[in-house]
Amino acid sequence: MSWLIFALAFWAAAWGFNIWASHQGFARQRGWRLLIPGLFGVTLLVLWEGIVRGLEVPGVILPAPSAIWERIIDSLPVLWADFAQTILKGALSGYLIGCGAAFLTAILIDRSPFLQRGLLPVGNFVAALPIVGIAPILVMWFGFDWQSKAAVVVVMVFFPVLVNTVAGLAASERMQRDLMATWGASYWQGLFKLRLPAAMPFIFNGLKIATTLALIGAIVAEFFGSPIVGMGFRISTAVGQLSLDMVWAEIAVAALAGSAFYGLVAVIEKAVTFWHPSQRGRT
Amino acid sequence: MRSVLPVLTVLLAILVIWYAAAVRLNSAWTYDQAARAEAEVTFGEVVKDAMVQERPVLPAPHQVAAGLWDGFAGQAITSKKSLVYHGWVTLSATMVGFLIGTLGGILLAVGIVHNKAMDLSVMPWAIASQTIPILAIAPMVIVVLASVGVTGLLPKAVISAYLSFFPVVVGMVKGLRSPDQMMLDQLRTYSASKGQTFWKLRLPASVPYLFTSLKVSVAASLVGAIVGELPAGASAGLGARLLSGSYYGQTIQIWSALFAAALLAAGLVMIVGMIERRTLVRMGMRT
Numbered sequence: 001m002s003w004l005i006f007a008l009a010f011w012a013a014a015w016g017f018n019i020w021a022s023h024q025g026f027a028r029q030r031g032w033r034l035l036i037p038g039l040f041g042v043t044l045l046v047l048w049e050g051i052v053r054g055l056e057v058p059g060v061i062l063p064a065p066s067a068i069w070e071r072i073i074d075s076l077p078v079l080w081a082d083f084a085q086t087i088l089k090g091a092l093s094g095y096l097i098g099c100g101a102a103f104l105t106a107i108l109i110d111r112s113p114f115l116q117r118g119l120l121p122v123g124n125f126v127a128a129l130p131i132v133g134i135a136p137i138l139v140m141w142f143g144f145d146w147q148s149k150a151a152v153v154v155v156m157v158f159f160p161v162l163v164n165t166v167a168g169l170a171a172s173e174r175m176q177r178d179l180m181a182t183w184g185a186s187y188w189q190g191l192f193k194l195r196l197p198a199a200m201p202f203i204f205n206g207l208k209i210a211t212t213l214a215l216i217g218a219i220v221a222e223f224f225g226s227p228i229v230g231m232g233f234r235i236s237t238a239v240g241q242l243s244l245d246m247v248w249a250e251i252a253v254a255a256l257a258g259s260a261f262y263g264l265v266a267v268i269e270k271a272v273t274f275w276h277p278s279q280r281g282r283t
Numbered sequence: 284m285r286s287v288l289p290v291l292t293v294l295l296a297i298l299v300i301w302y303a304a305a306v307r308l309n310s311a312w313t314y315d316q317a318a319r320a321e322a323e324v325t326f327g328e329v330v331k332d333a334m335v336q337e338r339p340v341l342p343a344p345h346q347v348a349a350g351l352w353d354g355f356a357g358q359a360i361t362s363k364k365s366l367v368y369h370g371w372v373t374l375s376a377t378m379v380g381f382l383i384g385t386l387g388g389i390l391l392a393v394g395i396v397h398n399k400a401m402d403l404s405v406m407p408w409a410i411a412s413q414t415i416p417i418l419a420i421a422p423m424v425i426v427v428l429a430s431v432g433v434t435g436l437l438p439k440a441v442i443s444a445y446l447s448f449f450p451v452v453v454g455m456v457k458g459l460r461s462p463d464q465m466m467l468d469q470l471r472t473y474s475a476s477k478g479q480t481f482w483k484l485r486l487p488a489s490v491p492y493l494f495t496s497l498k499v500s501v502a503a504s505l506v507g508a509i510v511g512e513l514p515a516g517a518s519a520g521l522g523a524r525l526l527s528g529s530y531y532g533q534t535i536q537i538w539s540a541l542f543a544a545a546l547l548a549a550g551l552v553m554i555v556g557m558i559e560r561r562t563l564v565r566m567g568m569r570t
Contacts, residue, residue: 019400033403040404061427118289122297128498128552130506132418133521133541136529141308141340215416223422223513224529231419239422239514242430247423255415262414 007050014043063245071245072252078234079253086231087257089146091218094153099210102158103203106165111187116166123166127159135221149221149230156217157210161203168202169195201276204269211261215254301344308340309333342535350539363519366543372520373508374547376436380443381504385497387444388451395452396459396485397477409452417445418507422514439511439520446507447500454496458489491568494559501551509544521547 018036026032045065051057052064059067072079109115135152142148172195180190222232231250238246273279306329313332317324324332334343342350354366361368391409395402421442428438462484470480512522521544528537563569 015400018404022400022403033407036400036403037405037407041408061431114289115293116289117286118291118293121286121290122293125549128502129545129548130502130509132506133509133525133544136525136537137534137541140529140532140534212414212416216418219416219419220510220513223510224526235419236422236514239426242426244423244427247420251419251423254419258415259411 001054003050004054007047007054010046010050011043014039014046060242060244063248067245068248068252072249075246075249079249081229082231082234082250083253083257085146085227085229086149086218086222087215087261090149090221090230091153091214091261093146094150094218095157095210095214097150098154098157098214099161099207101154102161102206103165105158106162106169107191109166110169110191120163120166123159123163127163131156132217132220135217136224139221139224144225144227146230149218149226152221153214153217156213160209160213161206164202164206164209165199168199171195171202172198200269200273201278204265204273207265208262208269211265212258215258215261219254298344301341305339305341305343306330306333309336312336312340338532339534342538346535347538347542350535351542354539354543366521366524366539369519369521369524369540370543370547372436373439373505373512373522373544376439376508376511376520377443377501377504377551379436380440380445380507381447381501383440384444384447384500384504385451388448388496388500389455389493391448391452392455392459393481395456397481406456409449409456412449413453418442418510420445421507421510425511425514439508442511443504443507446503450496450500450503451493454492454499455489458492459485461492462488487566490566491559491563494555494562498552498555498559501555502548505544505548505551 018039021032021036048062049064049066052062063071105119109119132152134155135148138151138155139148142151176194176198177190180194185193219232219235222230223236226233231254235247235250238244238250270279310329310333313324313329313336333339334345339346351366354364358365358367360371391405395406395409424442424445425438428434428441466484466488467480470484475483508520509522509525512520513526521540524540525537528534528540560569
């Protein structure tokens with residue numbers, strides 16, 4: 001019981017602090033903008049731990065954060081193997097192939113308005129479909145190993161990147177294109193010096209959406225069959241054995257990997273589109 | 284309307300490629316059979332066989348169409364083979380989850396906009412959560428809820444709600460903040476209360492943003508419901524249909540379930556789009 005009271009008291013104190021801090025002038029500073037949500041996250045963890053211990057929730061329903069942490073430390077090699085199998089092999093290779101293919105397709109259809117008018121509605125339509133559903137088919141075609149997961153990821157990331165790239169290539173203004181024409185720029189010069197740089201914010205928007213899709217595709221595809229390693233495999237078997245601390249450990253890894261992947265793309269975006277208003281003045 | 288011809292061309296191209304791929308992929312089996320029977324097959328026979336195999340590697344489009352037609356119209360809708368039955372199971376979980384997630388998302392967004400502490404503490408997490416493959420928790424939610432006695436529609440709806448929740452939060456916060464300083468100042472000169480500002484300015488201004496995120500989140504809810512049907516134990520729903528098809532190598536069944544899910548998703552997004560258009564026209568935001 002004392003755990004519960006402690007957790008609730010901690011929660012009240014932290015929330016009170018956050019209310020106070022967020023009304024101060026210095027809350028706009030960078031450090032505080034990180035500290036306040038950080039404290040909120042810690043509060044959630046303390047509340048979770050306190051409720052699990054205080055109400056003695058069995059581990060097969062909700063393991064405490066401390067138990068999950070212990071499990072993460074204990075099974076680092078397993079988690080690393082799963083991470084390498086699912087994220088590095090499955091998701092990353094699929095992401096590179098899918099985004100590359102979408103980018104090249106967008107460049108190819110760039111010169112044909114006819115194809116663009118045809119492919120864009122289809123691409124938009126497909127982007128809204130539950131594409132993860134093709135996972136069982138691709139697992140059947142490419143086998144249980146990471147190749148089939150990469151294939152699922154390729155299909156999942158292709159359309160969002162394609163649609164965004166095509167939209168981006170249309171983003172430069174008439175006046176800018178005319179200026180290129182007055183300089184006698186060829187199609188390729190216009191593409192590389194004006195339209196591709198102008199398209200970058202859009203392309204990176206698609207690439208960022210695709211990071212999450214890539215992880216989802218790689219993990220869910222493993223639910224349909226996988227070798228005995230991989231995050232999706234580990235999650236589904238650990239759920240079957242009711243060792244939920246392992247499931248949460250994998251979810252923690254997935255969350256970290258997802259944020260890191262997204263962060264990496266965002267960092268590259270910042271370096272490439274430093275000129276864009278949304279990036280200027282943010283250091 | 285001028286894009287009808289290009290779209291049809293692209294669709295036709297897809298169909299042609301699909302048929303060609305079906306012949307290419309299914310021919311291996313035919314050649315194998317012929318080699319065992321020590322018979323020669325002509326290319327014409329291979330093509331003919333590729334169109335009618337019972338468990339093809341890639342079913343030809345007309346086989347999938349036949350499977351879909353059989354699933355929708357060929358069975359009593361209560362039958363376990365009927366796609367209407369499975370589709371309904373998935374759709375009901377999707378809708379319940381979508382409603383819960385949307386309402387929750389709107390409430391949280393209202394809280395975030397009106398409470399500075401909540402804005403600074405919760406909003407970064409709501410944004411960060413979009414980079415996380417949340418779908419991975421689906422099997423656990425199903426099993427844990429089943430172990431405390433909650434089965435059937437609700438666990439799937441929980442996953443759907445979770446997936447549709449964050450897009451709505453992020454979109455709604457953006458929408459509720461979209462009125463600019465000038466409009467807010469105008470309401471101040473009318474000496475409008477905080478509640479009046481909310482109902483008369485912020486909420487109406489957020490509607491276009493809400494619909495944009497609703498289109499994303501309805502598709503996400505459907506994915507959530509389908510993935511929620513994958514873990515062991517689910518016997519009904521499009522996800523279960525996909526899984527059993529992949530266990531027994533019934534490729535036509537997988538493709539039919541997949542297309543049924545696609546039709547469902549397209550239908551849901553279209554319905555939301557229609558409501559969006561009507562609402563915005565009535566609100567005078569679009570003609």
